Amino acid sequence: MAGTSGRRRTLEPRPSAQCESIDGVLLLHLIPATKLPRESRPRHLSVGGPVSHPSSKVPLLAILPNLLPLSTLLSTMSTNPSFVLRAVEDVVYEERPIPDILDDEVLVEVKKTGICGSDVHYLVAGRIGDFIVKDPMVLGHESSGLISKVGKNVHTLQPGDRVAMEPGATCRVCEDCKRGRYELCPDIIFAATPPYDGTLARYYRIPADLCYKLPAQLSLEDGAMMEPLSVAVHAVANIAGLKTNQSVVVFGAGPVGLLCLAVARALGASRIISVDIVPSRLEFAKQYAATETYLPPKPEPNESKLAYSERNARTMKEKLGIEERGPKSIDLVVDASGAEVSIQTGIIVARRGGTYVQVGMGSAEITIPITTLLVKELNFKGSFRYGPGDYPLALALVSQGKIDLKPLVTHRYPFTAAIEAFETTKAGKSADGKGVIKAIISGPDVSPNDH
Ligand SMILES: [Zn+2]
Numbered sequence: 001m002a003g004t005s006g007r008r009r010t011l012e013p014r015p016s017a018q019c020e021s022i023d024g025v026l027l028l029h030l031i032p033a034t035k036l037p038r039e040s041r042p043r044h045l046s047v048g049g050p051v052s053h054p055s056s057k058v059p060l061l062a063i064l065p066n067l068l069p070l071s072t073l074l075s076t077m078s079t080n081p082s083f084v085l086r087a088v089e090d091v092v093y094e095e096r097p098i099p100d101i102l103d104d105e106v107l108v109e110v111k112k113t114g115i116c117g118s119d120v121h122y123l124v125a126g127r128i129g130d131f132i133v134k135d136p137m138v139l140g141h142e143s144s145g146l147i148s149k150v151g152k153n154v155h156t157l158q159p160g161d162r163v164a165m166e167p168g169a170t171c172r173v174c175e176d177c178k179r180g181r182y183e184l185c186p187d188i189i190f191a192a193t194p195p196y197d198g199t200l201a202r203y204y205r206i207p208a209d210l211c212y213k214l215p216a217q218l219s220l221e222d223g224a225m226m227e228p229l230s231v232a233v234h235a236v237a238n239i240a241g242l243k244t245n246q247s248v249v250v251f252g253a254g255p256v257g258l259l260c261l262a263v264a265r266a267l268g269a270s271r272i273i274s275v276d277i278v279p280s281r282l283e284f285a286k287q288y289a290a291t292e293t294y295l296p297p298k299p300e301p302n303e304s305k306l307a308y309s310e311r312n313a314r315t316m317k318e319k320l321g322i323e324e325r326g327p328k329s330i331d332l333v334v335d336a337s338g339a340e341v342s343i344q345t346g347i348i349v350a351r352r353g354g355t356y357v358q359v360g361m362g363s364a365e366i367t368i369p370i371t372t373l374l375v376k377e378l379n380f381k382g383s384f385r386y387g388p389g390d391y392p393l394a395l396a397l398v399s400q401g402k403i404d405l406k407p408l409v410t411h412r413y414p415f416t417a418a419i420e421a422f423e424t425t426k427a428g429k430s431a432d433g434k435g436v437i438k439a440i441i442s443g444p445d446v447s448p449n450d451h
């Protein structure tokens with residue numbers, strides 16, 4: 001275990017470096033934001049309400065009033081500008097030291113990062129379940145980039161290689177790692193899950209074997225999208241074990257729901273039904289990967305959730321011709337919504353002996369029709385992140401043209417506009433009213449137009 005704890009120690013959050021090389025020359029200073037007069041505090045460096053860590057020891061990058069735009073500031077930062085969550089609704093750009101790498105690690109210049117519901121959740125709530133942000137943490141975990149430096153023992157990668165990064169480094173020696181379910185490793189170091197820093201920085205260090213070389217036909221944006229795609233591959237291919245000619249219902253047509261539809265199609269599912277309460281999402285799902293769509297009715301006043309779900313399931317079965325058994329039954333239900341009524345409806349529409357997979361994260365406590373689950377002998381399973389073989393299968397499906405990730409990237413932002421990307425993802429649409437599926441933030445040295 002010595003190796004494990006060794007790596008852990010070196011990945012602990014480190015204090016920010018002072019940025020002396022630029023101090024003076026460009027009239028930029030490192031000033032704790034709280035020491036600035038209120039009116040000159042770096043407004044576009046901080047989201048939301050008051051700075052809630054007044055005693056933070058971390059020096060914050062601030063722009064002296066009216067001197068240089070943020071983009072100029074970041075392009076002159078000599079080391080490792082990083083987008084840091086300090087507290088709820090409180091994010092800043094900080095200069096961090098360039099990480100040192102171990103012999104089996106690489107340093108990646110991060111080029112594209114997708115924003116995920118979980119990143120937004122940490123920003124607005126400061127926690128997801130038991131994962132609580134206590135110290136400042138760099139956000140972002142859906143990333144691709146260029147290899148910048150390789151450790152002594154790394155022979156498979158070279159500086160300049162374009163890679164997708166799998167953002168969870170596991171211990172490799174625990175029971176779960178050794179039985180091939182490394183996503184359950186208790187010592188996983190997962191990007192942007194407290195206390196570990198994420199990838200929204202110029203540089204990120206990572207074990208070499210978690211970097212997957214991108215074939216020439218794949219873009220760096222495709223590389224970043226490998227993360228949510230691997231979540232879908234894990235749920236549909238690995239946890240559910242979908243077979244060809246099986247029928248699938250996916251609740252929720254957000255990024256992960258859409259990707260579950262795409263994986264089901266790529267693996268040869270016969271019926272692929274998308275369910276969502278937003279009609280425009282269903283339209284997208286239909287032209288993207290679904291064979292059928294279903295828009296649930298609105299709940300009636302005073303109708304209990306379970307009564308609504310029973311009515312919803314009945315209507316759905318009638319409208320789509322779904323039966324309890326036989327060729328018109330549903331082999332696999334995937335919930336990518338986390339909504340209680342979707343979960344209840346899913347259990348009711350699944351066939352006898354069918355499979356139900358929970359991949360969406362929603363309310364922590366819900367009521368489920370447990371007797372229905374029991375008498376149908378449903379395989380009721382959880383799906384968390386991704387495990388062995390998921391990234392490689394995701395890459396293969398995209399490389400062979402079986403899944404097209406490009407239509408899912410709806411919004412692109414420069415590194416300096418990371419806040420906007422978060423706000424857009426949180427709101428579900430940008431100021432111009434365009435619905436967001438996936439927003440991508442470019443690294444500090446790459447233009448959003450350069451995919
Ligand atoms: Zn994600």
Ligand SMILES: [Zn+2]
Pocket residue numbers: 170171172173174175176177178182185186187188
């Ligand atoms: Zn482990």
